[in-house]
Amino acid sequence: MSNLNGLIKKFRDIMRMDPGISGDAQRIEQISWILFLKIYDAKENDWEFEEENYKSSIPEKCRWRIWAKPDKDKKSNTGEKFLYFVDNELFPTLKKIPVDSATPIKKSIIRTVFEDTNQYMKDGVQLRKLIDEIDKIDFNSTEDSRAFSDIYEIFLKELQSAGSAGEFYTPRAVTDFIAEKINPKIGEICADFACGTGGFLTSWLKVLNSQVKNAKDGEAFKNSVYGIEKKQFPYTLCITNMLLHGIDDPKIFHRNSLEQNILDVTEDEKFDVIMMNPPYGGSEKEGISKNFPKDVRSSETADLFMNVIMYNLKINGRAAVILPDGFLFGTEGAKFNIKSQLLKKFNLHTVIRLPGSVFAPYTSITTNILFFDKTGETKETWFYRLDMPEGYKNFSKTKPMLREHFAPVDDWWNNRIEIQDKSKKYSVSELLENGCNFDLCGFPTKEKIILSPEETIRDFIIRRNELDSLMNEKLNEIQKLLEIQK
Helix, strand or coil: CCCHHHHHHHHHHHHHCCCCCCCHHHHHHHHHHHHHHHHHHHHHHHHHHHCCCCCCCCCHHHCHHHHCCCCCCCCCCCHHHHHHHHHHHHHHHHHCCCCCCCCCHHHHHHHHHHCCCCCCCCCHHHHHHHHHHHHCCCCCCHHHHHHHHHHHHHHHHHHHHCHHHHHHCCCHHHHHHHHHHHCCCCCCCEEECCCCCCHHHHHHHHHHHCCCCCHHHHHHHHCCEEEEECCHHHHHHHHHHHHHCCCCCCCEEECCHHHCCHHHCCHHHCEEEEEECCCCCCCCCCCHHHHCCHHHCCCCHHHHHHHHHHHCEEEEEEEEEEEEHHHHHCCCHHHHHHHHHHHHHCEEEEEEECCCCCCCCCCCCCEEEEEEECCCCCCEEEEEECCCCCCCCCCCCCCCCCHHHHHHHHHHHCCCCCECCCEEEEEHHHHHHCCCCCCCCCCCCCCCCCCCHHHHHHHHHHHHHHHHHHHHHHHHHHHHHHHHHC
16 A cells, blocks of 8 residues: 555545535544445455354345445446445345344444444445545555554544544553553453543553464453443444454443443453543433442442442452543542542552643543552552643644653653652542542643634533532532431
Protein backbone atom coordinates (compact mmCIF):
# COMPACT_ATOMS: atom_id res chain seq x y z
CA MET A 1 0.00 0.00 0.00
CA SER A 2 2.04 2.90 -1.31
CA ASN A 3 0.23 5.99 -0.01
CA LEU A 4 -1.55 5.62 3.30
CA ASN A 5 -2.61 9.25 3.63
CA GLY A 6 -3.73 9.30 0.01
CA LEU A 7 -5.97 6.28 0.58
CA ILE A 8 -7.58 7.85 3.64
CA LYS A 9 -8.19 11.06 1.71
CA LYS A 10 -9.78 9.01 -1.07
CA PHE A 11 -12.16 7.39 1.43
CA ARG A 12 -13.20 10.82 2.71
CA ASP A 13 -13.62 12.33 -0.74
CA ILE A 14 -15.88 9.48 -1.89
CA MET A 15 -18.13 9.76 1.16
CA ARG A 16 -18.33 13.55 0.86
CA MET A 17 -19.90 13.04 -2.56
CA ASP A 18 -22.71 10.96 -1.06
CA PRO A 19 -25.89 12.82 0.06
CA GLY A 20 -26.52 10.34 2.88
CA ILE A 21 -23.33 11.14 4.83
CA SER A 22 -23.59 14.12 7.16
CA GLY A 23 -20.50 14.88 9.25
CA ASP A 24 -17.52 12.99 10.63
CA ALA A 25 -19.47 10.78 13.02
CA GLN A 26 -21.62 9.29 10.23
CA ARG A 27 -18.59 8.94 7.97
CA ILE A 28 -16.70 6.95 10.60
CA GLU A 29 -19.76 4.84 11.44
CA GLN A 30 -20.32 4.12 7.73
CA ILE A 31 -16.81 2.90 7.17
CA SER A 32 -16.79 0.87 10.40
CA TRP A 33 -19.14 -1.84 9.11
CA ILE A 34 -17.36 -1.97 5.75
CA LEU A 35 -13.98 -2.41 7.42
CA PHE A 36 -15.45 -5.06 9.71
CA LEU A 37 -16.68 -7.15 6.78
CA LYS A 38 -13.38 -6.76 4.94
CA ILE A 39 -11.28 -7.92 7.87
CA TYR A 40 -13.79 -10.65 8.74
CA ASP A 41 -13.54 -12.08 5.22
CA ALA A 42 -9.76 -12.14 5.52
CA LYS A 43 -10.11 -13.98 8.85
CA GLU A 44 -12.42 -16.51 7.24
CA ASN A 45 -9.71 -17.27 4.69
CA ASP A 46 -7.41 -18.15 7.60
CA TRP A 47 -10.07 -20.20 9.38
CA GLU A 48 -10.86 -22.18 6.22
CA PHE A 49 -7.17 -23.06 5.95
CA GLU A 50 -6.79 -23.96 9.64
CA GLU A 51 -10.10 -25.83 10.19
CA GLU A 52 -10.87 -28.81 8.00
CA ASN A 53 -14.66 -28.46 8.18
CA TYR A 54 -15.01 -24.72 8.62
CA LYS A 55 -18.39 -23.43 7.46
CA SER A 56 -19.23 -19.75 7.34
CA SER A 57 -22.39 -18.62 9.10
CA ILE A 58 -22.83 -15.93 6.42
CA PRO A 59 -24.94 -17.02 3.41
CA GLU A 60 -22.74 -17.22 0.31
CA LYS A 61 -24.28 -14.25 -1.51
CA CYS A 62 -23.59 -12.04 1.53
CA ARG A 63 -19.91 -12.92 1.93
CA TRP A 64 -17.53 -10.08 1.06
CA ARG A 65 -15.73 -12.21 -1.53
CA ILE A 66 -19.00 -12.48 -3.48
CA TRP A 67 -21.02 -9.26 -3.19
CA ALA A 68 -18.14 -6.81 -2.77
CA LYS A 69 -16.36 -7.91 -5.94
CA PRO A 70 -17.29 -6.01 -9.12
CA ASP A 71 -18.82 -7.94 -12.02
CA LYS A 72 -16.55 -8.58 -14.97
CA ASP A 73 -18.25 -5.86 -16.99
CA LYS A 74 -18.04 -3.51 -13.94
CA LYS A 75 -21.52 -2.19 -14.73
CA SER A 76 -24.26 -4.38 -13.31
CA ASN A 77 -22.88 -4.55 -9.76
CA THR A 78 -23.13 -0.84 -9.03
CA GLY A 79 -25.59 2.02 -8.86
CA GLU A 80 -29.20 1.46 -7.78
CA LYS A 81 -28.98 -2.31 -8.09
CA PHE A 82 -25.94 -2.45 -5.84
CA LEU A 83 -27.47 -0.08 -3.26
CA TYR A 84 -30.71 -2.09 -3.25
CA PHE A 85 -28.77 -5.29 -2.49
CA VAL A 86 -26.87 -3.70 0.42
CA ASP A 87 -29.99 -2.10 1.95
CA ASN A 88 -32.54 -4.84 1.32
CA GLU A 89 -30.59 -8.10 1.25
CA LEU A 90 -27.16 -7.76 2.86
CA PHE A 91 -28.18 -5.83 6.00
CA PRO A 92 -31.43 -7.73 6.73
CA THR A 93 -29.59 -11.05 6.31
CA LEU A 94 -26.67 -10.18 8.59
CA LYS A 95 -29.01 -8.75 11.24
CA LYS A 96 -30.87 -12.08 11.44
CA ILE A 97 -28.08 -14.66 11.24
CA PRO A 98 -29.15 -17.57 13.51
CA VAL A 99 -27.37 -17.53 16.86
CA ASP A 100 -27.80 -19.73 19.93
CA SER A 101 -25.83 -20.60 23.05
CA ALA A 102 -23.67 -23.05 21.09
CA THR A 103 -22.65 -20.53 18.41
CA PRO A 104 -18.91 -19.69 18.64
CA ILE A 105 -18.13 -16.05 19.42
CA LYS A 106 -16.35 -15.54 16.10
CA LYS A 107 -19.62 -16.40 14.32
CA SER A 108 -22.12 -14.78 16.67
CA ILE A 109 -20.36 -11.39 16.46
CA ILE A 110 -21.66 -10.88 12.91
CA ARG A 111 -25.25 -10.60 14.07
CA THR A 112 -24.32 -8.59 17.16
CA VAL A 113 -22.33 -6.11 15.05
CA PHE A 114 -25.15 -5.56 12.57
CA GLU A 115 -28.17 -5.59 14.89
CA ASP A 116 -28.14 -1.81 15.36
CA THR A 117 -25.68 -0.71 12.67
CA ASN A 118 -26.67 1.96 10.12
CA GLN A 119 -25.99 2.15 6.38
CA TYR A 120 -26.00 5.86 5.55
CA MET A 121 -24.87 6.05 1.92
CA LYS A 122 -27.60 6.81 -0.63
CA ASP A 123 -25.59 6.80 -3.86
CA GLY A 124 -24.87 3.29 -5.14
CA VAL A 125 -22.07 4.50 -7.40
CA GLN A 126 -20.20 6.18 -4.53
CA LEU A 127 -20.76 3.14 -2.30
CA ARG A 128 -19.33 0.94 -5.05
CA LYS A 129 -16.27 3.20 -5.31
CA LEU A 130 -15.68 3.05 -1.55
CA ILE A 131 -15.99 -0.74 -1.48
CA ASP A 132 -13.55 -1.03 -4.41
CA GLU A 133 -10.93 1.11 -2.68
CA ILE A 134 -11.13 -0.89 0.54
CA ASP A 135 -11.07 -4.18 -1.37
CA LYS A 136 -7.67 -3.25 -2.83
CA ILE A 137 -6.07 -3.94 0.55
CA ASP A 138 -4.32 -7.32 0.39
CA PHE A 139 -4.20 -9.12 3.72
CA ASN A 140 -1.72 -11.63 2.35
CA SER A 141 0.74 -8.76 2.26
CA THR A 142 2.38 -7.96 5.60
CA GLU A 143 2.89 -4.39 4.45
CA ASP A 144 -0.79 -3.96 3.57
CA SER A 145 -1.95 -5.54 6.82
CA ARG A 146 0.18 -3.15 8.87
CA ALA A 147 -1.01 -0.21 6.79
CA PHE A 148 -4.61 -1.29 7.34
CA SER A 149 -4.04 -1.20 11.10
CA ASP A 150 -2.59 2.28 10.73
CA ILE A 151 -5.62 3.39 8.71
CA TYR A 152 -7.92 2.04 11.38
CA GLU A 153 -6.06 3.82 14.17
CA ILE A 154 -6.30 7.12 12.26
CA PHE A 155 -10.07 6.69 11.92
CA LEU A 156 -10.38 5.91 15.63
CA LYS A 157 -8.31 8.97 16.48
CA GLU A 158 -10.66 11.15 14.43
CA LEU A 159 -13.45 10.14 16.82
CA GLN A 160 -12.00 12.55 19.35
CA SER A 161 -13.31 15.50 17.35
CA ALA A 162 -16.39 13.80 15.89
CA GLY A 163 -19.10 15.33 18.08
CA SER A 164 -20.46 13.18 20.89
CA ALA A 165 -18.67 10.16 19.38
CA GLY A 166 -15.49 11.56 20.95
CA GLU A 167 -16.47 10.00 24.28
CA PHE A 168 -15.48 6.59 22.91
CA TYR A 169 -11.83 7.40 22.25
CA THR A 170 -9.06 7.62 24.85
CA PRO A 171 -5.82 9.03 23.37
CA ARG A 172 -3.43 6.21 22.55
CA ALA A 173 -0.59 7.90 24.43
CA VAL A 174 -2.65 7.55 27.61
CA THR A 175 -3.67 3.91 27.10
CA ASP A 176 -0.10 2.93 26.14
CA PHE A 177 1.32 4.61 29.25
CA ILE A 178 -1.20 2.90 31.51
CA ALA A 179 -0.68 -0.53 29.92
CA GLU A 180 3.09 -0.25 30.30
CA LYS A 181 2.81 0.70 33.97
CA ILE A 182 0.31 -2.13 34.63
CA ASN A 183 2.97 -4.53 33.24
CA PRO A 184 0.97 -7.35 31.55
CA LYS A 185 2.00 -10.97 31.99
CA ILE A 186 1.25 -14.00 29.83
CA GLY A 187 -1.70 -15.91 31.29
CA GLU A 188 -3.43 -12.85 32.72
CA ILE A 189 -6.75 -11.51 31.45
CA CYS A 190 -7.43 -7.79 31.16
CA ALA A 191 -10.99 -6.43 31.34
CA ASP A 192 -12.58 -3.13 30.35
CA PHE A 193 -16.25 -2.77 31.30
CA ALA A 194 -16.86 0.25 29.06
CA CYS A 195 -14.34 -0.61 26.36
CA GLY A 196 -15.40 1.85 23.65
CA THR A 197 -13.30 1.19 20.55
CA GLY A 198 -10.90 -1.09 22.46
CA GLY A 199 -8.04 1.33 23.11
CA PHE A 200 -7.00 -0.09 26.47
CA LEU A 201 -7.27 -3.65 25.20
CA THR A 202 -5.11 -2.97 22.13
CA SER A 203 -2.47 -1.24 24.27
CA TRP A 204 -2.52 -4.28 26.58
CA LEU A 205 -2.02 -6.58 23.57
CA LYS A 206 0.79 -4.40 22.24
CA VAL A 207 2.78 -4.76 25.47
CA LEU A 208 1.89 -8.43 25.96
CA ASN A 209 2.84 -9.41 22.40
CA SER A 210 6.57 -9.13 23.13
CA GLN A 211 6.22 -11.95 25.69
CA VAL A 212 4.81 -14.50 23.23
CA LYS A 213 7.53 -17.14 22.80
CA ASN A 214 5.66 -20.30 21.77
CA ALA A 215 2.27 -21.71 20.73
CA LYS A 216 1.08 -21.96 24.34
CA ASP A 217 1.88 -18.28 24.87
CA GLY A 218 0.09 -17.49 21.61
CA GLU A 219 -3.11 -19.14 22.83
CA ALA A 220 -2.92 -17.27 26.13
CA PHE A 221 -2.41 -14.03 24.18
CA LYS A 222 -5.54 -14.64 22.10
CA ASN A 223 -7.60 -15.18 25.26
CA SER A 224 -6.17 -12.32 27.30
CA VAL A 225 -8.83 -9.63 26.78
CA TYR A 226 -12.45 -9.15 27.86
CA GLY A 227 -14.65 -6.17 27.12
CA ILE A 228 -18.20 -4.88 27.45
CA GLU A 229 -19.58 -1.95 25.48
CA LYS A 230 -23.09 -0.54 25.79
CA LYS A 231 -23.32 1.36 22.50
CA GLN A 232 -23.45 -0.25 19.06
CA PHE A 233 -21.10 2.03 17.13
CA PRO A 234 -18.02 1.70 19.37
CA TYR A 235 -18.81 -2.00 19.88
CA THR A 236 -18.44 -2.58 16.12
CA LEU A 237 -15.20 -0.60 16.06
CA CYS A 238 -13.86 -2.61 19.01
CA ILE A 239 -14.68 -5.99 17.48
CA THR A 240 -12.89 -5.00 14.26
CA ASN A 241 -9.97 -3.71 16.33
CA MET A 242 -9.63 -7.05 18.11
CA LEU A 243 -9.74 -9.00 14.83
CA LEU A 244 -7.01 -6.73 13.46
CA HIS A 245 -4.87 -7.53 16.50
CA GLY A 246 -5.13 -11.29 16.06
CA ILE A 247 -7.97 -12.03 18.50
CA ASP A 248 -10.06 -14.55 16.53
CA ASP A 249 -12.70 -15.07 19.21
CA PRO A 250 -13.02 -11.60 20.75
CA LYS A 251 -14.76 -11.79 24.10
CA ILE A 252 -16.34 -8.39 23.60
CA PHE A 253 -20.00 -8.18 24.58
CA HIS A 254 -22.67 -5.67 23.59
CA ARG A 255 -24.47 -4.85 26.83
CA ASN A 256 -24.47 -2.55 29.85
CA SER A 257 -21.99 -3.50 32.60
CA LEU A 258 -24.07 -1.68 35.19
CA GLU A 259 -27.07 -3.98 34.73
CA GLN A 260 -25.47 -6.86 36.65
CA ASN A 261 -25.80 -6.95 40.42
CA ILE A 262 -22.20 -6.65 41.58
CA LEU A 263 -22.89 -8.84 44.61
CA ASP A 264 -23.52 -11.73 42.21
CA VAL A 265 -19.93 -11.67 40.88
CA THR A 266 -18.12 -14.88 41.89
CA GLU A 267 -14.36 -15.28 42.40
CA ASP A 268 -14.11 -17.30 39.19
CA GLU A 269 -15.60 -14.39 37.23
CA LYS A 270 -13.06 -11.84 38.45
CA PHE A 271 -10.07 -10.52 36.50
CA ASP A 272 -6.33 -10.19 36.92
CA VAL A 273 -6.23 -6.68 35.48
CA ILE A 274 -8.81 -3.97 34.83
CA MET A 275 -7.98 -0.86 32.82
CA MET A 276 -10.63 1.62 31.77
CA ASN A 277 -11.86 5.15 31.23
CA PRO A 278 -15.47 4.86 32.43
CA PRO A 279 -18.17 7.26 31.20
CA TYR A 280 -18.54 10.20 33.57
CA GLY A 281 -20.95 13.07 33.89
CA GLY A 282 -23.73 10.82 32.64
CA SER A 283 -26.73 9.17 34.21
CA GLU A 284 -28.34 5.76 33.98
CA LYS A 285 -31.93 4.63 33.75
CA GLU A 286 -33.93 4.27 36.92
CA GLY A 287 -33.37 1.00 38.72
CA ILE A 288 -29.67 0.60 37.83
CA SER A 289 -28.60 1.73 41.29
CA LYS A 290 -30.38 -1.30 42.82
CA ASN A 291 -27.51 -3.42 41.47
CA PHE A 292 -25.21 -1.81 44.06
CA PRO A 293 -25.10 -1.86 47.88
CA LYS A 294 -26.97 1.08 49.41
CA ASP A 295 -23.90 2.79 50.83
CA VAL A 296 -22.24 3.12 47.39
CA ARG A 297 -25.27 3.85 45.23
CA SER A 298 -24.94 6.93 43.05
CA SER A 299 -26.51 8.58 40.03
CA GLU A 300 -23.03 9.37 38.69
CA THR A 301 -21.75 6.75 36.23
CA ALA A 302 -18.09 7.15 37.24
CA ASP A 303 -18.99 6.19 40.83
CA LEU A 304 -20.94 3.14 39.69
CA PHE A 305 -18.12 1.94 37.45
CA MET A 306 -15.64 2.28 40.30
CA ASN A 307 -17.83 -0.17 42.22
CA VAL A 308 -17.85 -2.53 39.22
CA ILE A 309 -14.06 -2.39 39.02
CA MET A 310 -13.53 -2.99 42.73
CA TYR A 311 -15.94 -5.93 42.87
CA ASN A 312 -14.48 -7.54 39.71
CA LEU A 313 -10.80 -7.45 40.65
CA LYS A 314 -9.12 -10.68 41.74
CA ILE A 315 -7.03 -11.04 44.87
CA ASN A 316 -3.57 -9.65 43.91
CA GLY A 317 -5.15 -8.10 40.81
CA ARG A 318 -4.14 -4.69 39.42
CA ALA A 319 -6.25 -1.83 38.12
CA ALA A 320 -5.88 1.58 36.50
CA VAL A 321 -8.83 3.87 35.93
CA ILE A 322 -9.25 7.40 34.55
CA LEU A 323 -11.58 9.56 36.65
CA PRO A 324 -12.58 13.25 36.61
CA ASP A 325 -11.75 15.77 39.33
CA GLY A 326 -15.29 15.42 40.71
CA PHE A 327 -14.44 11.96 41.99
CA LEU A 328 -11.23 13.15 43.66
CA PHE A 329 -12.65 16.01 45.69
CA GLY A 330 -16.12 14.57 46.39
CA THR A 331 -16.37 13.78 50.11
CA GLU A 332 -20.07 13.11 50.58
CA GLY A 333 -22.28 10.02 50.45
CA ALA A 334 -21.35 7.38 47.88
CA LYS A 335 -18.08 9.05 46.83
CA PHE A 336 -16.78 9.04 50.40
CA ASN A 337 -17.83 5.42 50.94
CA ILE A 338 -16.29 4.25 47.66
CA LYS A 339 -12.99 6.00 48.38
CA SER A 340 -12.80 4.84 51.96
CA GLN A 341 -13.30 1.24 50.74
CA LEU A 342 -10.64 1.85 48.11
CA LEU A 343 -8.20 2.77 50.89
CA LYS A 344 -9.20 0.05 53.37
CA LYS A 345 -9.67 -2.93 51.01
CA PHE A 346 -7.25 -2.05 48.20
CA ASN A 347 -3.79 -0.56 47.84
CA LEU A 348 -4.24 2.82 46.14
CA HIS A 349 -0.56 3.43 45.48
CA THR A 350 -0.54 6.16 42.79
CA VAL A 351 -2.67 9.01 41.47
CA ILE A 352 -1.46 10.80 38.34
CA ARG A 353 -3.00 14.18 37.54
CA LEU A 354 -3.27 14.67 33.74
CA PRO A 355 -3.11 18.04 31.97
CA GLY A 356 -6.55 19.54 31.45
CA SER A 357 -6.77 19.31 27.66
CA VAL A 358 -5.79 15.65 27.15
CA PHE A 359 -9.30 14.87 25.88
CA ALA A 360 -9.72 18.08 23.85
CA PRO A 361 -11.61 18.90 21.78
CA TYR A 362 -14.20 16.46 23.16
CA THR A 363 -13.94 17.87 26.67
CA SER A 364 -11.60 20.07 28.71
CA ILE A 365 -12.53 18.50 32.05
CA THR A 366 -9.38 17.57 33.97
CA THR A 367 -8.86 13.88 34.65
CA ASN A 368 -6.67 11.66 36.80
CA ILE A 369 -5.33 8.11 36.63
CA LEU A 370 -5.79 6.00 39.77
CA PHE A 371 -3.50 2.95 40.04
CA PHE A 372 -4.39 0.39 42.68
CA ASP A 373 -4.18 -3.31 43.41
CA LYS A 374 -5.84 -5.88 45.63
CA THR A 375 -2.82 -6.90 47.67
CA GLY A 376 -4.01 -5.48 50.98
CA GLU A 377 -5.01 -2.15 52.47
CA THR A 378 -3.39 1.12 51.47
CA LYS A 379 -0.37 2.21 53.50
CA GLU A 380 0.54 5.31 51.48
CA THR A 381 -0.47 6.99 48.23
CA TRP A 382 1.72 8.99 45.91
CA PHE A 383 0.22 11.94 44.02
CA TYR A 384 1.99 13.22 40.91
CA ARG A 385 1.03 16.18 38.73
CA LEU A 386 1.94 15.84 35.05
CA ASP A 387 2.41 19.30 33.57
CA MET A 388 1.81 20.46 30.02
CA PRO A 389 5.00 19.84 27.98
CA GLU A 390 7.21 22.76 27.11
CA GLY A 391 5.99 24.65 24.08
CA TYR A 392 2.33 23.61 24.55
CA LYS A 393 -0.44 25.84 25.86
CA ASN A 394 -2.90 23.00 25.50
CA PHE A 395 -3.37 19.81 23.48
CA SER A 396 -5.49 19.88 20.34
CA LYS A 397 -6.39 17.82 17.27
CA THR A 398 -3.25 19.04 15.49
CA LYS A 399 -1.05 18.86 18.61
CA PRO A 400 -2.29 15.81 20.55
CA MET A 401 -0.70 14.28 23.61
CA LEU A 402 2.13 11.90 22.70
CA ARG A 403 3.59 8.98 24.64
CA GLU A 404 6.84 10.92 25.05
CA HIS A 405 4.99 13.55 27.08
CA PHE A 406 4.81 11.01 29.91
CA ALA A 407 8.64 10.97 30.16
CA PRO A 408 8.68 12.91 33.47
CA VAL A 409 6.39 10.29 35.04
CA ASP A 410 8.49 7.47 33.59
CA ASP A 411 11.62 8.95 35.21
CA TRP A 412 9.83 9.38 38.55
CA TRP A 413 7.89 6.09 38.63
CA ASN A 414 10.67 3.79 39.90
CA ASN A 415 12.54 6.46 41.86
CA ARG A 416 9.83 8.31 43.74
CA ILE A 417 10.75 11.51 45.53
CA GLU A 418 8.65 14.39 46.77
CA ILE A 419 8.77 17.47 44.54
CA GLN A 420 7.28 20.72 45.77
CA ASP A 421 3.82 21.39 44.25
CA LYS A 422 4.26 18.39 41.93
CA SER A 423 4.73 15.13 43.78
CA LYS A 424 3.82 14.20 47.35
CA LYS A 425 3.20 11.10 49.45
CA TYR A 426 0.34 10.81 51.94
CA SER A 427 -0.29 8.12 54.54
CA VAL A 428 -3.67 6.40 54.58
CA SER A 429 -4.46 8.02 57.95
CA GLU A 430 -3.86 11.46 56.43
CA LEU A 431 -6.19 10.67 53.54
CA LEU A 432 -8.93 9.40 55.85
CA GLU A 433 -8.56 12.37 58.18
CA ASN A 434 -8.92 14.60 55.11
CA GLY A 435 -12.37 13.10 54.51
CA CYS A 436 -11.10 11.14 51.50
CA ASN A 437 -10.56 14.35 49.57
CA PHE A 438 -7.95 13.28 47.02
CA ASP A 439 -7.61 16.74 45.47
CA LEU A 440 -4.02 17.05 46.71
CA CYS A 441 -0.45 17.82 45.71
CA GLY A 442 -0.76 21.50 44.83
CA PHE A 443 -2.71 20.88 41.66
CA PRO A 444 -2.61 23.95 39.42
CA THR A 445 -5.55 25.95 38.21
CA LYS A 446 -6.98 24.86 34.90
CA GLU A 447 -5.36 26.14 31.70
CA LYS A 448 -7.38 28.74 29.86
CA ILE A 449 -8.92 26.95 26.90
CA ILE A 450 -11.25 28.57 24.41
CA LEU A 451 -13.98 26.09 23.50
CA SER A 452 -16.33 25.99 20.54
CA PRO A 453 -20.09 26.28 21.29
CA GLU A 454 -20.48 22.49 20.84
CA GLU A 455 -17.60 21.76 23.24
CA THR A 456 -18.94 24.27 25.75
CA ILE A 457 -22.33 22.54 25.71
CA ARG A 458 -20.72 19.12 26.22
CA ASP A 459 -18.71 20.39 29.19
CA PHE A 460 -21.79 22.03 30.66
CA ILE A 461 -23.80 18.79 30.39
CA ILE A 462 -21.05 16.77 32.08
CA ARG A 463 -20.64 19.30 34.90
CA ARG A 464 -24.40 19.64 35.34
CA ASN A 465 -24.78 15.87 35.68
CA GLU A 466 -22.01 15.80 38.28
CA LEU A 467 -23.81 18.50 40.26
CA ASP A 468 -27.13 16.64 39.86
CA SER A 469 -25.48 13.55 41.31
CA LEU A 470 -24.16 15.54 44.28
CA MET A 471 -27.58 17.14 44.86
CA ASN A 472 -29.28 13.74 44.78
CA GLU A 473 -26.88 12.44 47.41
CA LYS A 474 -27.58 15.45 49.64
CA LEU A 475 -31.34 15.09 49.21
CA ASN A 476 -31.14 11.39 50.08
CA GLU A 477 -29.22 12.24 53.25
CA ILE A 478 -31.84 14.84 54.21
CA GLN A 479 -34.61 12.32 53.52
CA LYS A 480 -32.94 9.77 55.80
CA LEU A 481 -32.63 12.35 58.57
CA LEU A 482 -36.31 13.23 58.27
CA GLU A 483 -37.25 9.53 58.45
CA ILE A 484 -35.13 9.09 61.59
CA GLN A 485 -36.82 12.07 63.27
CA LYS A 486 -40.25 10.55 62.62
